[in-house]
Amino acid sequence: MSDRYTDDDIVMSLDEVSVHFEKEQGLVDSLFNDPDRVQAVDDISIDIEENDVLALVGESGCGKTTLGKTIIGVQRPTEGNVTYRGQDVWDAKDGVGDVDIPYGDIRKALQIIHQDPGAALNPNRKVLTSLEAPIERWKPEMSTEDRRARIFALLKRVGMEPPEDYAHRFPHQLSGGEQQRVALVRALLMNPDVILADEAVSALDVSLRVETMDLLLELQEQFNTSFVFISHTLSNARYLAEKANGRIGIMYLGELVEIGPPEEVLGDPKHPYSKVLRWATADLDPSSQEMVDPPVRSIDIPDPVNPPSGCRFHTRCPEAREVCTTAAPELGDDESTPGAHCAACHRTDPNHEYWESQLLEGVHDSDAVTTGEADD
Numbered sequence: 001m002s003d004r005y006t007d008d009d010i011v012m013s014l015d016e017v018s019v020h021f022e023k024e025q026g027l028v029d030s031l032f033n034d035p036d037r038v039q040a041v042d043d044i045s046i047d048i049e050e051n052d053v054l055a056l057v058g059e060s061g062c063g064k065t066t067l068g069k070t071i072i073g074v075q076r077p078t079e080g081n082v083t084y085r086g087q088d089v090w091d092a093k094d095g096v097g098d099v100d101i102p103y104g105d106i107r108k109a110l111q112i113i114h115q116d117p118g119a120a121l122n123p124n125r126k127v128l129t130s131l132e133a134p135i136e137r138w139k140p141e142m143s144t145e146d147r148r149a150r151i152f153a154l155l156k157r158v159g160m161e162p163p164e165d166y167a168h169r170f171p172h173q174l175s176g177g178e179q180q181r182v183a184l185v186r187a188l189l190m191n192p193d194v195i196l197a198d199e200a201v202s203a204l205d206v207s208l209r210v211e212t213m214d215l216l217l218e219l220q221e222q223f224n225t226s227f228v229f230i231s232h233t234l235s236n237a238r239y240l241a242e243k244a245n246g247r248i249g250i251m252y253l254g255e256l257v258e259i260g261p262p263e264e265v266l267g268d269p270k271h272p273y274s275k276v277l278r279w280a281t282a283d284l285d286p287s288s289q290e291m292v293d294p295p296v297r298s299i300d301i302p303d304p305v306n307p308p309s310g311c312r313f314h315t316r317c318p319e320a321r322e323v324c325t326t327a328a329p330e331l332g333d334d335e336s337t338p339g340a341h342c343a344a345c346h347r348t349d350p351n352h353e354y355w356e357s358q359l360l361e362g363v364h365d366s367d368a369v370t371t372g373e374a375d376d
Ligand SMILES: Nc1ncnc2c1ncn2[C@@H]1O[C@H](COP(=O)(O)OP(=O)(O)OP(=O)(O)O)[C@@H](O)[C@H]1O
Pocket: 021, 022, 023, 024, 038, 039, 040, 058, 059, 060, 061, 062, 063, 064, 065, 066, 067, 232, 304
């Protein structure tokens, strides 16, 4: 469907997007107080191009799933715009303005694979029935014969042979890895432009993870599909992004704090939080063997209802100075361009007032020799 609308390489574009949720509150609270708002995603701009691979990493609750769902048009943003090939996704859904691409086509082009494929498949339906349903809905004109030929070909492609045998099984007659392959087939049936794989390999045995990641990458290339992978494991994110020549995006408290090619983000992390994640992944950071404590001042993650002012990481950052408590660093002008390496940290700007600012209490001057110059 890609060529039908525009030749532009950019499939999805997020422009200054925020997603805030109202926190549920008790009846008494709701009578007297305004609800708290969780800032799940804050002011993120990013483009996903054709054949792009973006691996999002970050601690639990930092907003990875919310951002992923916003990218595939499932989560409505509270601020900012989400466009698919130039068409505003939510205008298409609401029928606002001139809609060039119907919402139904957008939904087909953006698919998701969940962490728990078992829960995503109807336990009372055979694999074939589960896979036929979306085609019947989206392509009612397709004959039963063609529909089944497409399903069997895809089952074969993901290594489920003979496909007729697997097609007639119920989900409980499949292993976890096989269920995940069925979920992948279901996503691919629509020839999507972007697939969101939300922790798609974390529920699998370690031995199956690499195999499944390799399969995802092969299919990504073969089907010209872009992938957004969500992972809380930096090693998985690196594996996928490196093999696909893609990007790693590091999230912290609803913000994208660093993005770029994996070898740069992990080999030369620019944001102090990326250094913490790398420290926590021993095979990525040999020096972490010697460093007993993580490179943070505090292990407590702030509340996303009331995130710290200025740089959100300043309460934990081992490099924080006074200015970090008030001035929020920006990711940079290139953040949405694939291939660019950017970090939202004042330290990346050698001329920033950061270098003249007072160290925060408890911060040791690691730049004593180089103060006045960025060390990057
Ligand atoms: N529907 C919702 N209503 C209220 N708060 C929500 C909702 N969905 C997510 N949140 C909150 O938004 C924040 C971000 O959640 P999200 O699931 O996007 O994070 P995550 O990084 O994917 O976490 P995890 O790795 O644990 O899945 C969390 O504080 C979460 O509690």
